[in-house]
Amino acid sequence: MFAWKAFLTNYRLWRRRWFYPLISVVVALSVCLTTPLPGRAFDLLPLLFQGVQIFQLSNISDRQEVDLGKQINQELQGEVKLYRNAAITRYVEQVGQRLVANSDRPNLPYTFQVVEDKAINAFATAGGYVYVHTGLLQAADNEAELASVLAHEMGHIGGKHLVKQMRQQALASGVASAAGLDRNTAVGLGVQLALNLPRSRQDEFDADKRGLRTLTRSGYAQSGMVSFMQKLLGKGSTPTFLSTHPATSDRINALKKAINAQPSDGRYGLDNAAYKANIRALS
Numbered sequence: 001m002f003a004w005k006a007f008l009t010n011y012r013l014w015r016r017r018w019f020y021p022l023i024s025v026v027v028a029l030s031v032c033l034t035t036p037l038p039g040r041a042f043d044l045l046p047l048l049f050q051g052v053q054i055f056q057l058s059n060i061s062d063r064q065e066v067d068l069g070k071q072i073n074q075e076l077q078g079e080v081k082l083y084r085n086a087a088i089t090r091y092v093e094q095v096g097q098r099l100v101a102n103s104d105r106p107n108l109p110y111t112f113q114v115v116e117d118k119a120i121n122a123f124a125t126a127g128g129y130v131y132v133h134t135g136l137l138q139a140a141d142n143e144a145e146l147a148s149v150l151a152h153e154m155g156h157i158g159g160k161h162l163v164k165q166m167r168q169q170a171l172a173s174g175v176a177s178a179a180g181l182d183r184n185t186a187v188g189l190g191v192q193l194a195l196n197l198p199r200s201r202q203d204e205f206d207a208d209k210r211g212l213r214t215l216t217r218s219g220y221a222q223s224g225m226v227s228f229m230q231k232l233l234g235k236g237s238t239p240t241f242l243s244t245h246p247a248t249s250d251r252i253n254a255l256k257k258a259i260n261a262q263p264s265d266g267r268y269g270l271d272n273a274a275y276k277a278n279i280r281a282l283s
Helices: 002-034 044-050 062-076 086-100 134-139 143-158 161-173 183-196 201-217 223-233 248-261 272-278
Strands: 111-115 122-125 129-133
Touching: 062 122, 062 129, 062 183, 086 111, 086 134, 086 143, 111 134, 122 143, 122 183, 129 134, 129 143, 134 143, 134 223, 143 161, 143 201, 143 223, 143 272, 161 183, 161 201, 201 223, 201 248, 223 248
Parallel strands: 111 129
Antiparallel strands: 122 129
């Protein structure tokens, strides 16, 4: 009899120990599933049972961001044409990797790719993916100017600007839910934003500040960032790279002030002849 009473007592304690946490989980799921959201109802359970990956963009981890960036990159392969010259791609990768260790997020596995396109343009996606057009490579006069563009795009990654834009766009269009964004929706938004929508004025100033810091730490001439922007402004029509980046003259002035406030003796990357030799395959 004593053993049976002891069993009942232990059973009741065990049931009480697990019952209330289980109720908490059920309530939490109920909140997620029943919270009304503008424009779209969301049912989480079918997605969980189907193994659909959910991204919570407000607190996405580095690992999740890298995974998201990889999937966006895969989709972008059908939207842009990558330049398949191994020497050029390797050179851009080398310049980029020199910057990585001095960037705001050196822990990310950065990937630098060249897009075969005459437009003067560059862009970045989540998780460390940076793209530069062949047209921009030809427009630059030296490695410091190229490095300044890569550092600027890495500044967008450092500030998680694309991820923030994706979240804003998802909320505005009603595709976000209490649980977050499903993978396919997130990837689609990432591709759209990477190719079509400009960054905000605030994001551009932030990417410039971060990029200049990375450029300086890497030993490149700070003047490369200013000279590249000034050269493009002197052209007859505004290049793609600047037409999607507002307030360019203001940015140049801000960069000059930042350089004057924290000058550097770094002079690397100003050899025009060496740079032209490295991109000879584009001529």
